Amino acid sequence: MDLRAFLHTQFLVFLFIVLGSLDSRAAVDNDSPLVPYxxxxxxxxxxxxxxxxxxxxxxxxxxxxxxxxxxxxxxxxxxxxxxxxxxxxxxxxxxxxxxxxxxxxxxxxxxxxxxxxxxxxxxxxxxxxxxxxxxxxxxxxxxxxxxxxxxxxxxxxxxxxxxxxxxxxxxxxxxxxxxxxxxxxxxxxxxxxxxxxxxxxxxxxxxxxxxxxxxxxxxxxxYKPVEQKIVYEYPYSKGKTLNKIALDLKVEPETLFEYNKWLNSVKVPESDCNVLVIVPANRYSEVRTFAELSRKIGLPAKDLGFPILKREDKLSKTKSKGGVFYLINDLEGLQADMCDIPVTMAYKAGISVERFAEYNDIKENDLLKIGQVYYIESKTSKASVPFHVVRDGETLWDISQMYGVKLSSLLNFNRFETVQRLQRGRVLWLQTTRPKNKPIEYIEMPDEMTEVEEMMVAGQNKNLEKEFILDDTVQTVEVKSSLKDVDLSSLPLSQEIGKGQQSQIMNKNDLASTKQELPKEVDLSILPLTKEIGKGNQQSKVTSKKEVPKEIEPLTQDIRKGNTNSVNLSKSIDRKQVTEGSVVQDEEQTVTWNKQNSTKNKPYSVEVADREENKNFLKHTVKKGETLFRISVNYNVAVSELWVWNNLTSTIVNVGTVLKVKR
Known part of the structure; x- marks a missing residue:
């Protein structure tokens, strides 16, 4: 065979191999995008x-x-x-x-x-x-x-x-x-x-x-999903099983188990985590209705009656740009759909995005809640009912949307300087401003409301105990279970707090037992509580004259006379000599009255400084599991600033420590 012919054949074979590899590489490149450098x-x-x-x-x-x-x-x-x-x-x-x-x-x-x-x-x-x-x-x-x-x-x-x-x-x-x-x-x-x-x-x-x-x-x-779905956080899942939740919400249990693998127990424990329900978009409103009907904690929304929603087809005909329209509290409203933002909602409603944001007390770049009905006309300056009792997780914005009242009006009515977190059970004023001499009122809402719901239907209410606290303090509520057929119209805040909501006001004599539950607004110095006789010393409680041992009587007389010198009384008290109701100790009792802790009035300059500090700083009580870093992130401040404000000497903070945080 000719050598040149052999070399020519070899060259052709090589050429075919190279071209084949280039074609295969081109096929790969067509299937998958080229990765840039x-x-x-x-x-x-x-x-x-x-x-x-x-x-x-x-x-x-x-x-x-x-x-x-x-x-x-x-x-x-x-x-x-x-x-x-x-x-x-x-x-x-x-x-x-x-x-x-x-x-x-x-x-x-x-x-x-x-x-x-x-x-x-x-x-x-x-x-x-x-x-x-x-x-x-x-x-x-x-x-x-x-x-x-x-x-x-x-x-x-x-x-x-x-x-x-x-x-x-x-x-x-x-x-x-x-x-x-x-x-x-x-x-x-x-x-x-x-x-x-x-x-x-x-x-x-x-x-x-x-x-x-x-x-x-x-x-x-x-990508196009086969069926558009929404993640719904079910807020009433505590103490329930996934099977019970699936039955209440009429969803598939398999889906609940698939997206709630975080749950290792049979029932949902007490924690910040709620069960996540994957809901088809067309069933979102239905599932939320089932959720409200299924809850067992707090006062039922069906008894509250707000917001008042009414589907309005006439509005949708006049506004031909799409959307589901409602009358919400007799005002025009539009329901947020998937991917809706303030711009798209304003376009559907035929108004400017600035007005839409103003009507709903939000910002133009805020994210909207799917299924929420938003106002497309201005809310009123006051609600149709005078009062509202705060439930778990509610914010001032939620309440303003619920009743169709402006957020600024809520702030003024309740003497809030800024939007703040609400405590469960607080009574909010919705029509007029709370007078300065009117106490801030709280209603202690039971965990299980089955009996209360039955009483509401029957028109019966249980006995209420009344007590008043003067000045700008607190009124706390507690439901008793002895008397029936109480006329609510004769009690304060009866009809105003919504259907079936009840208030009770505590007695002045019970204040000492509820000291830990009092909010920050309470001035503890005016309450008839026991006085602290030094930061590290025990509190001395005087119940009646008969209960004061004779050995301690001279000391109490000195204290009443204003003797501010340090007095130490150390005397053995035999068990037999101690009468019932006195403090019993095996060895000795020591009562120390420190001059620096005497109950003298503070100088005016110190009071002014304290007021300025309270105005510029918040107080945070350290909870279990919190660190300085986590607290700094929550309040958007630096760890070094917390260190300086509180004169800390260690990065470890104990549970219960009160830290100052600049507003």
Whole structure:
């Protein structure tokens, strides 16, 4: 055979192989998008080499090959996004972190990546959960509760951003073990660097996440759900089983179990977590109605009668731009639908977005609640009923929307300087301003209202005990169960507090037993309570003259005369000599009267300083599980400022410690 012919044949074979490989590569490129050499995340830009770009491309191809799994990821991403985005926006976390909510790959070492437990959101392992005070025990696992996990992850992101000074490092610290970050010297190389080079497969945690992000970003714009669904947080789930909730709301139990894997016990425990119900958009109003009818705690909404909603088809005909219109408290209203924002609501209502925001006491960029009816004309300056009793979780804005009264009017009527958190059971004034000499009133609402509901239907009410506290103090309420057929019209706040709501006012003699329940408005110095005789000493209680032992009588006379010298009385008291009602001790009783703790009036300058301090500072009582960092995040202040304001000497704060926080 001719050598030239042989070489020519070899060349043709080689040419066909090269062309075939190019065609196959072109086919791959058509199936999956080309990965760019630079990928932006938050405020940083990741730069890829040929090797790392190939790794991202391979991971992207694997994700797209599993069509079924990709579809499930898109379903959850679409369902959870309206819940997650407001939390990230509130915590000022970059929007790109939203791709982490259902992503759960974790790089445990340089060579291997693993998956976290099934149902865990935001790649939260137990260590991260402990750092942000998420509860993980035999009853519940807040890492698997979408809302609780999202709030915890947002705190974790903010904390790590302060630590690493870079959102890319924050991302890497969330996806990989700390040993890997130390080994690669991430904090040293990446701190405050807007361009980050990923030049080694050791960054596989970020490379795999970038591939996932590209896949979701490419598919989500063309994704169409089979059925649009909404995440509804069922607020009356405490003490119930999932099967009972499914029966009450008429939903599938399997769906409840799938999206509530955070629950490890049979019944929902007492916690901040509520059962999440996945509701089809066309059943949202129906399920919310079932939810209100099913609740057993607090006064039923059906007895309250507000807001008064009436579907109005005439309005929808006159406004041809779409939307479901209502008459809400005899005012025109429009129901918020999926993806509605103030701009779209104003467009449907035919008004400006500024007016829509003004009518509903919101901002133009606020997120709207799906299914909520918003006003499209100005609310009234006062409600149709004089009073309202605050229930669990209600805010001033909720109450203003419920009765169709302006938020500014509520503030004026109740002498609020700013919008503040409300205490359960507080009586709010809705028509007139509460007089200065009128006490702030509270109604102690029972946990279970079955008997109360039956009495409301029968028109019977139980006995009320009355007591008044002078000045701007408190009136507390307690339901008794002895007498019947009480005429409510003869009692204060009877008909005004809504159907069947009852008030009771305590006796002055019982104030000492309720000292711990009094709000901040109470001036304890005017109450007939026992006096404190020194910060570290015991309180001396004088009940009657007969109960004062003879041995202590000279001391009490000295104190009455105003003797401010330090007096120490130390005398053994035999058990037999102590009468009933006295304080019994085995050894000695010591009563010390300290000069600095005497009940003299403060100088005027000190009183002025105290008033100025109360005006500029809030007081926060440390609760179980709270840290200085968590308190600083909640009040949007720096830890160093808390340190200075409270003269702290340690980063550890004990439960019950009262901290000053600047307004």
């Amino acid at each position: 630079e990928i932006k995340f938050a405020d940083v830009t990741f730069q890829l080499t040929d090797v790392t770009r190939y790794l991202v491309q391979t991971e992207l191809k694997n994700i797209q090959a599993d069509k079924s799994n990709l579809r499930q990821q898109l379903d959850k991403f679409n369902l959870f996004l309206p819940v997650v985005e407001p939390v990230l926006k509130e915590k000022v976390v970059p929007d790109d972190f939203k791709f982490l909510m259902i992503y759960n790959k974790y790089q445990s070492s340089i060579e291997t990546s693993t998956f976290l437990e099934n149902g865990v959101y935001w790649c939260l392992d137990r260590e991260k959960a402990d750092d942000v005070d998420l509860i993980v025990n035999d009853q519940l696992d807040e890492r698997k509760h979408l809302i609780a996990a999202t709030k915890g992850a947002a705190i974790c992101f903010k904390r790590n951003q302060v630590l690493y000074r870079n959102w890319a490092s924050t991302l890497f610290s969330h996806l990989a073990d700390k040993k890997i970050l130390t080994l690669l010297e991430v904090n040293k190389k990446w701190a405050e660097n807007p361009y980050i080079l990923l030049d080694t497969p050791a960054y596989s945690a970020i490379l795999q996440f970038l591939a996932y992000k590209i896949a979701i970003e490419r598919e989500f714009p063309i």
